[in-house]
Amino acid sequence: MNGTQLFITVLYSAVTLIGIVGMLAVLRSTRRKGEALPESTLHKLHRGENWWALMALVILIVFFVGTFAGIPWLNRAQADTTANVRALQFAFIVQPAQIPAGTVDFKVKSDDVSHGFGLYAPDGKLVKQIQVLPGVTSTMTVDLDTPGTYKILCLEFCGYNHHNMVGQFEVTQ
Numbered sequence: 509m510n511g512t513q514l515f516i517t518v519l520y521s522a523v524t525l526i527g528i529v530g531m532l533a534v535l536r537s538t539r540r541k542g543e544a545l546p547e548s549t550l551h552k553l554h555r556g557e558n559w560w561a562l563m564a565l566v567i568l569i570v571f572f573v574g575t576f577a578g579i580p581w582l583n584r585a586q587a588d589t590t591a592n593v594r595a596l597q598f599a600f601i602v603q604p605a606q607i608p609a610g611t612v613d614f615k616v617k618s619d620d621v622s623h624g625f626g627l628y629a630p631d632g633k634l635v636k637q638i639q640v641l642p643g644v645t646s647t648m649t650v651d652l653d654t655p656g657t658y659k660i661l662c663l664e665f666c667g668y669n670h671h672n673m674v675g676q677f678e679v680t681q
């Protein structure tokens with residue numbers, strides 16, 4: 509985890525905590541004394557509210573704990589190859605054009621406008637896609653274990669010839 513990721517994690521945790529405190533404050537504000545309802549009914553309603561709040565909290569905690577380890581940057585694989593990709597109206601240029609099978613780090617830059625970088629396996633299935641913006645290097649790490657011809661299709665409309673914006677590279681054994 510680098511500095512930016514740590515900052516985002518801490519910030520996200522802080523915002524979540526503020527949200528929980530806010531929720532509890534709302535819950536507390538709804539239980540003023542001296543309502544017109546009989547005490548026994550109020551007591552029942554309060555108990556019901558407490559159960560719902562507890563259930564919501566348990567669900568959030570279960571989802572948080574269950575998904576935290578799955579955040580990609582926590583168990584990011586070490587790449588075997590780095591592939592540099594230039595996206596431009598209307599082509600993708602991949603360097604190198606032959607990549608040995610393994611984990612590949614894609615670094616994608618745009619020469620002109622926003623493009624969508626959609627990586628397709630030799631069987632035609634979409635492997636992964638990222639957004640490419642001018643002036644920014646977009647990165648994507650994927651395991652490419654199956655040799656063959658991979659295609660890159662632009663997934664964001666970028667001009668009159670967008671539908672022909674295709675690139676390709678070979679994954680070798």
Ligand SMILES: [Cu+2]
Binds near residue numbers: 624663664665667673
């Ligand atoms: Cu495009």
